[in-house]
Amino acid sequence: MSRETLREEYDRTKMWYDSAIELLKGRTITNVWWQEWDEEYPEEGTGLVFKTDKDDAFFVSSDDEGNGPGVLHVGTSKERKKELQKKRTYVTCLPVGVASNSEYIKMWQELNHIKSWYLVKKMLNSNDLIIS
Numbered sequence: 001m002s003r004e005t006l007r008e009e010y011d012r013t014k015m016w017y018d019s020a021i022e023l024l025k026g027r028t029i030t031n032v033w034w035q036e037w038d039e040e041y042p043e044e045g046t047g048l049v050f051k052t053d054k055d056d057a058f059f060v061s062s063d064d065e066g067n068g069p070g071v072l073h074v075g076t077s078k079e080r081k082k083e084l085q086k087k088r089t090y091v092t093c094l095p096v097g098v099a100s101n102s103e104y105i106k107m108w109q110e111l112n113h114i115k116s117w118y119l120v121k122k123m124l125n126s127n128d129l130i131i132s
Helices: 006-024 078-086 101-111 117-126
Strands: 029-036 046-052 057-059
Touching: 029 101, 101 117
Parallel strands: none
Antiparallel strands: 029 046, 046 057
């Protein structure tokens, strides 16, 4: 197996940087949800997915082949940490294994004694729940 030249390594690395910048820099996240990772392997649990204003969807995986969900770690400034703590939303990571979006909606329905899907859709305008 031949060893990669410095030029080849640089060009490959530049392609990854250019791709990440094109896909993420300046984008707005428009939706966030957890979903079942693989219906054939429910033991893998759920993973975090987010969508941007360009309608690109992203998920964190344990590897680059998409085998299993991964944790998205969070780093914040001290000021931002205080702000999030006041809102009771400070976390150091967004984990795997959170209830899927559909399960979350079902829990909310049950807690609010709402059986009609029509009523759920109507109430979703308040953005209390997320639908992918």
